[in-house]
Amino acid sequence: MQDILQLVQDPAAWVALVTLVVMEVVLGIDNLIFISILTNKLPPENREKARKIGIGLALVMRLGLLGTVAWIVQLTEPVFEAFGHGFSWKDLILIAGGLFLVWKATKEIHHTVDPEDHKEDMVGHAATTTFAAAIGQILLLDLVFSVDSIITAVGMTPHLPIMVIAVLAAVTVMLVAANPLANFIEKNPTIVMLALAFLLMIGTTLIAEGMGFHVPKGYVYAAMAFSALVELLNMLARNARQRKRQAGQTDRTLH
Template structure:
């Protein structure tokens, strides 16, 4: 309690908290896009609960990981060396998560391009199995993003209370934004392909990070923001053309 009171009186602590919250929220965008696409494949009555349960369990997992910070930090120590690069457990987690994202995004893109090829889809196979599979995949990917964000947080501040507050606020923002984002993606089919392309890029970035090639996240998010802006302009143009066509039919 004394540590919390001391931090509350420190301007540096407040600056670190705000910075960390912003960083955690931005890092959560990747996860939120994945959750939206994944849960939209479930029956309509299961989507909201799947998002809430998945994000709620993700919060518990992140807080649990914060309780093992000393162990998390050790994940950055090299375990073996290959191709002139020392691979740590963090690198291997990032590579595994990146491969999973690339596989999942490619699979979903193929399904969107060729809807007649249903193949094997264990998300939409049944209500119960699909719900469980969706929750499992949300937690799997959140583990990857959690390890990365917590290690980043440790580098920004040594104070555990600040990290806990930042994580709780960021996950709360994800919980609030999950349904509006998922509904927006569902109402605009072209956004789905853009979001899948984002996941493909993020997965590739994770693999590159795990292989020792640092990709500044600012570049990645700038590319995502630019692409989203272009798509929004396309949507506005399409809606304008539709309104014009409807108006001409009335006359």
């Protein structure tokens, strides 16, 4: 309790907390995009439930990993060397998660481009197996993003209470934003393709990180923000053209 009081009175701890909360929220965007796209494949009555379960699992996994910080730190130690790079368990987890994300995004892009091909969709056919498969895939990606998130937190502050508060804040933001983001993606087909492209880029970045090539996160998220801004302008332009056509049709009807 005394340690917590000392942290509350320490301005540096508050700066670390704010910085880490922002970082955790940004890192949670990747997780949330994947959950949104995946759950939109489910029947409407199961979507919100799957999102809550997926985000709840992300919270449990992050808090569980925080309880094993000493073990998490060891994940960054090399276990073998290949191609002149020492691979750690963290690297292997990032590579596996990146490959999975690239595969899923590529498969979903293919089905989006070719709507007639329904041999296999992102999460299966039957509603029950679809729900189970969706939760399983969310759990797998939760693990990858959670390991990356917690290792980032450990690198930014040695104080466990700060890490816990940052994780709780980030997951709360994910929970609040999950339904609006998923609904927005579903209502705008072009956003779906953009979000899939984001997942493809995130997967490639995870693989690069696992192979020892550091990719500054700022560049990745700046590219995502710029692409989202361009798509927003396109949406505004399409809506303006649609309103103009509707106004023209109304005028012709009146005359």
